[in-house]
Amino acid sequence: MNTTSIGGFRTRVKRSIKWPLIAAVASLPDPVQTLLFAPSIRKYAQRVPILKVVYSGCYRTHPIDRMLGTNTGGIEPPEAIYGDGVDATSFPYMGSQPSLIRCALAQLGDLRDHTFIDIGCGKGRPMIVATEFPFRAVIGYDLAAHLVDIANRNAAIVARRFPERVPMHAYAADALELEFPPGKLVVFMFNPFGAQLMARLLANLSAAYESGSIEAFSVVYFNPICAHVFDSSPLLERRFASSVDYAEEEIGYGAETRQDVFIWTTKT
Ligand SMILES: C[S@@+](CC[C@H](N)C(=O)[O-])C[C@H]1O[C@@H](n2cnc3c(N)ncnc32)[C@H](O)[C@@H]1O
Structure with a gap:
């Protein structure tokens, strides 16, 4: 075996161990996961490599799910989404923080004649x-049909809970x-x-905009690792760029405590 195939073999072994272990941690009952966030336990337990994923907070029942009875939590491994097509740019599913979404949408003014589209909607x-x-x-x-089914549930x-709201569909x-x-x-x-x-x-x-089939569009991008792509578009201008704090009640339910949020809109 040459060094490249040894490297590939190691990566495959690591992946095949990592996600079953994560699934085992994910199946810990919610109160156990919450208990692991008690400062005295967290201090020691977060040094245990496999428990690190617990401290992403993604496996705890998120406040929005507790409030509505929905299921938007967890982390979906790239293998379950892309199958054999996994590469370095294949990201797992994890949900955004509602407070950040509210903050971003509040920047956009009157939304009455707009369609909201989530590219990669997950749950x-x-x-x-x-x-x-x-x-x-x-x-x-979303590429993953099983996540789309959950989103539609x-x-x-x-x-049922808010019949007056516009329906959502994945x-x-x-x-x-x-x-x-x-x-x-x-x-x-x-x-x-x-x-x-x-x-x-x-x-x-851009092609849809230039052909007139889209009248205008805004891009709301969380964790904007490809911001340069939108910055280089002659059609777009940055309208908002900030690191936004999670609402207090969401801290401990996502990987960070704040996130970069960028927004571009088509130039008028
Ligand atoms: C980090 S998750 C974000 C989920 C959701 N938008 C949220 O903020 O809660 C990214 C999602 O993008 C989806 N995805 C990746 N590539 C895609 C593609 N080409 N078309 C549709 N969905 C894709 C993945 O399946 C995954 O669910």
């Missing part, structure tokens, strides 16, 4: 939050193969993919 947490706003429609797309829960689709709905769009993203695919997504949006 649909941002769509749930978007239904709090007066969007014309709220939709999301969440949609049914939200629709579709199993590759976001790079979409035909965008006409009108004004708010395109939301939290780490769906890397720069190469991001450039393709922007090219698709």
Whole structure:
């Protein structure tokens, strides 16, 4: 075996051990996971490598799920989303923080004639939050059909509880193969993919805008590792760029305590 294939073998072994271990941690009952956040326990337990994932907070029942009875938590490993197509730019599923979504959408002014689209919607947490706003429609797309099913079960829960809100709907689709709905769009993203695919997504949006099928669009991008892609577009201008703190009640339910949030809109 040469050094490259030894490296590849090690990576495969690591992956095959890592996710079953994470699944075992994920199946710890919620009160046990919450107990692990007690400062006196956390101090020691977070030094245990496999327990580190607990401290992402993603496996605790998120306050929005506790409040609504939805399921938007957990981490979905890249293998369960991309199968054999996993590479270095394949990111896992994890949900965004509602307070950050509310903060971002509040920057955009009147949303009544806009469609909210989550590119890589996963279990649909941002769509749930978007239904709090007066969007014309709220939709999301994800590669992973099993996450889309969960998002649509969440949609049914939200629709029963808030019949006055615009319904949300998720579709199993590759976001790079979409035909965008006409009108004004708010395109939301939290780490769906890397720069190469991001450039393709922007090219698709720009073509739809230039052909007139999209009237205007904003890009709301959390953890904007590919911000340069949007900064280099002659059609867009940055409207907001800030590191936004999680709401206090969300601290301990996500990997950080704050997140970079960038927004671009089409120039007028
Ligand atoms: C970090 S998660 C974000 C989930 C959700 N947007 C949120 O903020 O709570 C990224 C999601 O992007 C999805 N994804 C990655 N590539 C995609 C593609 N080409 N088309 C559609 N979804 C994709 C993944 O399946 C994953 O669920």
